[in-house]
Amino acid sequence: MIDKGYLLGERYRIIDTLGEGGMANVYLAEDIILQRKVAVKILRLDLQNEPQTQARFQREALATSELSHPNIVSVLDVGTDHGLPYMVMEYVDGPDLKEYIRKNSPLDLREVIRIMDQILSAVALAHKHNVIHRDLKPQNILMDKRGNIKIADFGIAVALNQSSITQTNSVMGSVHYMSPEQTRGGLVTKQSDIYSLGIILYELITGTVPFNGDTPVSIALKHAQEPIPSIRKKDKSVPQALENVVLKATAKDPRDRYASAQAMKADLDSSLDPERSDEPVFVPNHGNSDDETIVLSGFKPQKTNSKEPQKEEKAEAEKEPAKKKKSFWQNVKAHKWWWIFSIIAAGLIIFIMIFALSGNDNKPKQVNVPDVTNIAEKAAEDKLEAAGLQVGRIIRRQSDDVKKGYVIATNPTAGNSLDQGKTVNLIVSSGTSMVKVPDVVGDDYDKAAEKLENQGFDVVREDQFSNKIPQGNIISQSIAAGVEVKPTQTTITLVVSRGRAPRHRSNTVTLKDLHNYSLKSAQDYAREHGLTLQINQEYSDDVEKGMIISMDPGPGTKVDRGSTVAIRVSRGPKEEKETTITKNFTVSYVGSATDSSDKTDNDKDEDSSSSKLSENKGDHVQIYIKDDDHSLNNIYRDLYIKRDMSFSIPFSIKNGPGQLRVVRNGETILNEKVTK
Template sequence: MEPAAKWQVSALNPHTLHLMERAEADSLIGQVLDGRYVVRSRIARGGMATVYAGHDTKLDRTVALKVMHANLAGDEDFVRRFVDEARHAAALSHPNVVAMYDQGTDQGRVFLVMEYVAGRTLRDLLTERGRLGPRAALQVLRPILAALGAAHRVGLVHRDVKPENVLLAADGQVKVTDFGLARAVTASRQTQTGMLIGTVAYLAPEQVLTGDADARTDVYAAGIMLFELLTGYQPYQAGTPLAVAYRHVNETVPAPSSVIPGLPPQLDALVAGATDRDPARRPPDAGRFDAVAGEVLQALPPDIDSTSASVVPVPLGPSQAADGTRASLSERVTQNFRVSPDAPSSGHDGTPNPHTMVISGFEGPPRTRWRRRRASGLFAACVVVALLFGGFVWFQTEGRTARVPQLVGLSEADARLRAEKLGLKVKAGSSRQDPRVPKDKVAQVEPGVGTQVRTGTLLTLVLSTGKPPVAVPDVRKQPLDQAEQLLRQAGLQPGRQVRQDSATVPRGDVITTRPAAGKKQNPEEPVTLVVSRGITMPDLSGLTPSQAARKLAALGLNAQWRQQAPDNGQQPNTVIGQDPPAGQPVNRGDAVQVTFTDQSQCQWDPFCSYGGDQNDGGG
């Protein structure tokens, strides 16, 4: 019953609500958040936040600023979980994931600072093109699966995979955004007008029934998205979010070839495997889904996109099941209504077809309107009865007592959600080191797992501080690969690399680490490596030989002099050439060949006494 409570209808006039939200959002333009981020222009507005293009004045770069809506920012429980989830998402480094730079609060506004991706969303592409060819669809899907796979490997679940959260950069790169945000909102139990936690079109059955989510729920959503990429349609259409959720639980996703005739059976199997209603029969994570998708892509004919482009889609019929045998309640209500094959209920923009009516997503001719209304009423009545009966059963079986669930290994937010589903409460108690349980995960619950308790009982969570801290080894002046190996041998993770100029450390060697050598570091947190770029060769042109000699000596470079007669109006006693050229990286001690015009007209410079090719050590 709980998922049904997540859809609410606003008491405000929609036009008034839109004007209020727009006024609030536009008021941010031109303001500076946290004394650093200038809000430039609004990019988009979603159910949780408004996204702006901004400028980071400290690092002089364009960023994306995601500012949470006021009703979420005013929820202390949400803000706490949101900060925790943002921190975990920031640790996810992958080329197909939108990088998260910073998080902060300014005058009650909670915001994220993320990588700015110039381009558009996958939803924009689908709106423009309708559908993609099989090869193009898999070529878009695989980077998405790679990003999700990287998250799944570190225990992070997206929970809201959909085309709106996939960005297509101008250079063709595919990036996934909004990692960790759906879980923060779910945990806060916030609801908003028109918003469902995890967009209903892509919700896995277990999310609808229990609210549980793991890597396989992301796989399900990716399978639904693949169906949409191939056909241009979402598999389940209905008049209300509840009706769509009902179909996810009770129906089987149709085969893409039932909409686009002639699609290879491998694509049907790929969608069917990812969207199986039983999570145990899906790929265990996005990495495995990606591997299978790669095999299917390789087996596709090279010209399949051009041949399938001319195929006319067959509109989805009522409850069109992949195996052709299932008949859910919504099917039985509408199975006697004929579907017009050339009049889909709506286009890609969701605009209803004026020649048809839509009842729970099924279409029919206007002359059957009275029968559709009666069928719709029967369907709604059945749903209400089912929900009431389910609530009665829940109260009799779980509403009075419950067993303490297995919470060890979960985050505090996930443990709270699982306990609250059983009518139990939780609080965070003391922390302790536990090498077997990752940092910030539950190491122990009191009363113990399996204990029978009354609903409303307060459980105490003991959170792990992770493995004991380890001293960072001294890897200064070590080649980068050797430094990373030394860190791993010490039980630490090499993190990101920061490049800096250095006149004393050769190019490619480590200048220092963050934290510095000898400092203690949690093994689960990466160590940043500051790596030398060497010396950037200066521009010597126009200098006198003595000026060039002093500049090179200051950088530890060895000058080798070459004399040449002035030509074409060149000034005597002036540097006219150098090797290596300006801007090229060099190391301390490298030789630099300097060519200068002869000294026949100079009277004061000490180089006037030199003749022919000279070698000056820089003195």
């Protein structure tokens, strides 16, 4: 264990312990240079002399540092401190996904898809770099306070080109989320991660893992032999299309799983679409890929409790045919007209064959829907037609992951069996460009929601009473019409009319003063009293962001239930134009700044004490900055370095240009102006 307050690598001050693992311990630390919190993973002291563990630690650092993605924990620095390897990562202040599921289950299905999309996007990038995680589980997935997902712990990740991937009898990972081939120590591929993702999706939907047991071996056997328990038997509200995503991802045979995390994401994103409401249950093509016979310890074949008389009867029965008379066909062959029976029999066989063949001609041939995701629309159409299927509707949808004009998914999805000649709808990417939010106020909810979802928006419904808007039509939308946004990253809340409010003893409401109430409190008040809110947002220097500035009609006004109340909500003070510039630079470590052979004896004597001190501490670096808050006459940073070190310095330059000067061992190595 590292003591609190210890300065690791002369830069990271240990604050607290975040977690202890089999390979390394994780600490919360402060980066004293950039003045921010970080997470530091340090190899355990008792393992620092084990080459295999050190190699695994280095592999995690290498694998993660190569993966730059908003949903993967970033590696900020790697180093050693007195021979002890450490890795500095961004600090995620929030629970892991296991804890989040435990506290919030059951989750809304759209929330499930939102979380899973982030995980799949991150894994897709890792797989693109040929990195297999091998230990995907909710405990290794973190969530920050804004609900953003961060995948961590690539400690047993293996690159596809490394020979260790083919090692057998080496099972690593968490058995609850482990693929059948992993439990057997077999070949681990990208599809092994896909299986783990399917189990995570199962847990997000149901709140539990599919298999439990008294021992890891019993759980592993269930993964290898038993079908995934039906989600829809537990909860009929889960669409079959969504359960099919789980079933396909967790197929026993890797060939039946999704070809990529990207393909799984595309299928998941359309799983709540109305067009897929009648989708049949997914059935794998290859069944169970486990060809090995698993012998359970303690199993013994049953012995037959037969008695001796029974054995004698069996022996007599075996001898009996020899004693019988000739059979019917033996008599026929012995007869002179045996050939007549032969002709009749041959005719019957031919008739039966013709009848069977004609029956098969009338039955439509079954074909499997090919996987056409992430290929161009025309190529996808050609591939479907070559398989004997027709192209149905083309649905355009925004996508951040699939190139414009390429296929996101099909309906029915790849792998489903259809009669030859049936139609398959294509969902095609319309790109990631910003689009204007359409005006759907007053429209029928079902039609408006379908329109928005086809553009890529997530839609959330809220119901309110209204005396003016017919039941089922939209009262308001959370994002105003005409605003340009990215649909795949935007959720629109539609407030839908429940019709006129039921009659109370008093059908009027005396409005209370909502000034300085939060928007949520105002919405709760409106819902309780059958009122409709019209929300307008504007900047305010006086009212806190998210709080109500004013209302119309004003406080104390008597209105009918179902009436509309307009409120102005603060967006906070208007931000000034950005005037902060961040300057990034690296100072190289050069060791001793001067050669002692060039100095006189007197110089050597005078410098002996200071040079020894300098050699002990490393290169002496002094940083001076000039901006609105600092003077070039004062030292901004004063430190010693023993390796190349990167700096990121913020400059506030509202009132003119700034300046940066860096001195190393008494010599100015950088001196430049900083402008907007």
